[in-house]
Amino acid sequence: MFQSAFIGLDVHAQTVVACALNTATGEVSRTKMSSEPEVVLDWIQKFPTDSQTVYEAGPTGYPLARHLREHGVDCVIAAPSKLLRAPGDHVKTDKRDAMGLAKILSLGEVAEVRIPTMEQEALRDLSRTRLQAQKTLKLAKQRLNALLLRQGVAYPDTKWTLKHMAWLHQQHFGQAGTEFSYQADVELVELLAAHLNRLDQRIKEIAPACEYARVIDALMCMRGIALTTGFGLAVEVGDWTRFTGSSIGSYLGLVPSEHSSGQKRAQGSITKAGNTYARLLLVEASWHQKPTFDRPGLRLQRQFDLVDSTTRITALKGNHRLADRWAGFEKRGKLRTKANTAIARELAGWRWALAAPLQEASKQVPAFSKENLMAA
Structure with missing residues (x-):
């Protein structure tokens, strides 16, 4: 039995x-x-x-x-x-x-996956739907560009502006098949762009009222983190308190792979383990850390007004630190892609430093408030 x-x-x-x-x-x-x-x-x-x-x-x-x-x-x-x-x-x-x-x-060797609540999973579904819409739009634009290049037509200025879209509508081709394909591709790009805009608007409406609102505001205090990026990072990682400043990089697959034996130690490319979408967002955001950071711009100044002083100080330190790291890599002649990956790994640590204290504090508040209510 x-x-x-x-x-x-x-x-x-x-x-x-x-x-x-x-x-x-x-x-x-x-x-x-x-x-x-x-x-x-x-x-x-x-x-x-x-x-x-x-x-x-x-x-x-x-x-x-x-x-x-x-x-x-x-x-x-x-x-x-x-x-x-x-x-x-x-x-x-x-x-x-x-x-x-x-x-x-x-x-006792099971590596557990965090089980989100239904509300948390719904937020993550929205973020991933936006990712798929963004990818689909990118592919549609590439197909349209390829068709124009095959016909020997090229736009000389910045693409995907209102002026560029007006120019696209002025293009016509003699062959019926080519003309139909071209018009269908233009229509698809416009439909997907409108779809992506609707998703961005929905995220803009939901983010301030969701459980990750404070974390999103904190993450947006770093350069390269707009609302959709901050929302994506917050809902994909979920509970930042599960990690430390050093382990968050490993979770996101941003640490070097290694195969060492005896006296031989060999490191390779990053492991690419963990959450692919969160890693993508960090790598993209890392390119924005490259310009010299002297003082926060207008967007960051407005964002700083939404957070507490501790978060603001940590974000300022992180922005200065990452800009200095980029300058050091450039001075040493480091390959830009490798330098950006290293910046992404350190950026993950700064994101943790902003988000984890807020979530740790919020976990302690309900119990304290409940005791006060019972005492009253």
């Missing part, structure tokens, strides 16, 4: 393969069931209440984990890239995957 159990779930859209392992006796219980959260919960509740459950992060998201936690089940989600697998193991089945998860959970 099971005194306690470690339960591994291999979750798919329609089915779940489960394996419960009793490490004391070696007893194993397996089943295949529907992926409905109620069905999974009923099976798990057959085991002792101190049992633990794990499944891999994937396209099915977090509803199952939230449902299990709401009903008192200790459920975690494992990061797939951190799971232990033997290099020579070339047999992969749902049963073996579930058993492997149960074993790893019993060893």
Whole structure:
């Protein structure tokens, strides 16, 4: 009989393969069931209440984990890239995957994925929708430019301004197929640009009232961080207090890879682990740290008025520090792309220094306020 159990779930859209392992006796219980959260919960509740459950992060998201936690089940989600697998193991089945998860959970070797609330996930969905819209618009512009170049037509001034768009509408081609394709591409660019603008407007409306509002204001005190970038970083990282100033760079995949053995130490390109979107935002923002920083401009001055003095001082130190770092790299003749990656890694640390104290303080406020209310 099971005194306690470690339960591994291999979750798919329609089915779940489960394996419960009793490490004391070696007893194993397996089943295949529907992926409905109620069905999974009923099976798990057959085991002792101190049992633990794990499944891999994937396209099915977090509803199952939230449902299990709401009903008192200790459920975690494992990061797939951190799971232990033997290099020579070339047999992969749902049963073996579930058993492997149960074993790893019993060893305490699960690298957990943070489970966001439904509100936090909704904010992240909005940010990622904007990212996809931005990528799609970029591809549409590239296709339009390529078509014009194939026809020997080039615009001599800055592109994608109102003047440029008016010029695009004046272009026509003799071949019916080319003309139709060109007009369709122009129309698509305009539609996608309007779609992106609507998303930006929605973010502008939501950001001041969301739970990350103070963090977004703090992040925007650094150069290169506008509202959409600050919103994206805040919702993608979520809880900044999980990290330290040095570990945030590792989480975002901005530290060098390494393969060292014995007396030999070899470092390579960055690991590119963790959150791809947050890393992209940091790398793009790092290019804005290059110009010399003497004093804050008008945008930063307005932003400083929205934050407390501690945040303002930290942001000023960060802006000066990163500008000096860029100057040092330029003086040494460092490759610009490598220099920018190094700046992005340090920028991640400054972002943490701005966001983490605010979130740490907000975690302490509710308990204090509740005690005061009870005392009153």
